[in-house]
Amino acid sequence: MKRIAVDMDEVMADVAPKLLEAFVEIVGRRPAPEEFRGQKLYHLPEAKLVRKVLFERGFFADLPVMEGAREGIAELQRHYEVFIVTAATEFRNSLEDKFDWLDRHFPNIPWKNRVFCGDKSIVQADYMIDDHPHNLEVFQGKGILFTAYHNVDEHRFERVDDWEQVLEFFRKERQK
Numbered sequence: 001m002k003r004i005a006v007d008m009d010e011v012m013a014d015v016a017p018k019l020l021e022a023f024v025e026i027v028g029r030r031p032a033p034e035e036f037r038g039q040k041l042y043h044l045p046e047a048k049l050v051r052k053v054l055f056e057r058g059f060f061a062d063l064p065v066m067e068g069a070r071e072g073i074a075e076l077q078r079h080y081e082v083f084i085v086t087a088a089t090e091f092r093n094s095l096e097d098k099f100d101w102l103d104r105h106f107p108n109i110p111w112k113n114r115v116f117c118g119d120k121s122i123v124q125a126d127y128m129i130d131d132h133p134h135n136l137e138v139f140q141g142k143g144i145l146f147t148a149y150h151n152v153d154e155h156r157f158e159r160v161d162d163w164e165q166v167l168e169f170f171r172k173e174r175q176k
Ligand SMILES: [Mg+2]
Pocket: 007, 008, 009, 010, 011, 130, 131, 132
């Protein structure tokens, strides 16, 4: 069976709305969408402080599941070995939060298929689904870019906008 490495944040878990609320609370105003198009919200000059919420215990614990992710992962598991590959060591508290989040929402992903790492270039698989171009740049297999507000201007990778398109991509792959 071929292996797929699936990212968590912005692919399985919807981080952007919670981060936006943190921005509003900390910076004291609501940014217009065009202000953070093509970049991470906390890279805005006034928002350095917003990034600190990512270090807080619990930030990653209650994120909503991305639409279609549950059904999408289940479908992929019928045809592939699915590994969750998430960068979790930069924000040490995210590690436990993410593990618990998977238990709650994706209990069918066994612990052996959960890879909590730092640099994803260590990962070997046939496919990687990720919203960060820098992870796909160093990946040896086929990289698939999952659309997020910060990557809309990226054109080097095959792009999917949602989980329906993920499944469509893999249906086509299997017909090759
Ligand atoms: Mg991500």
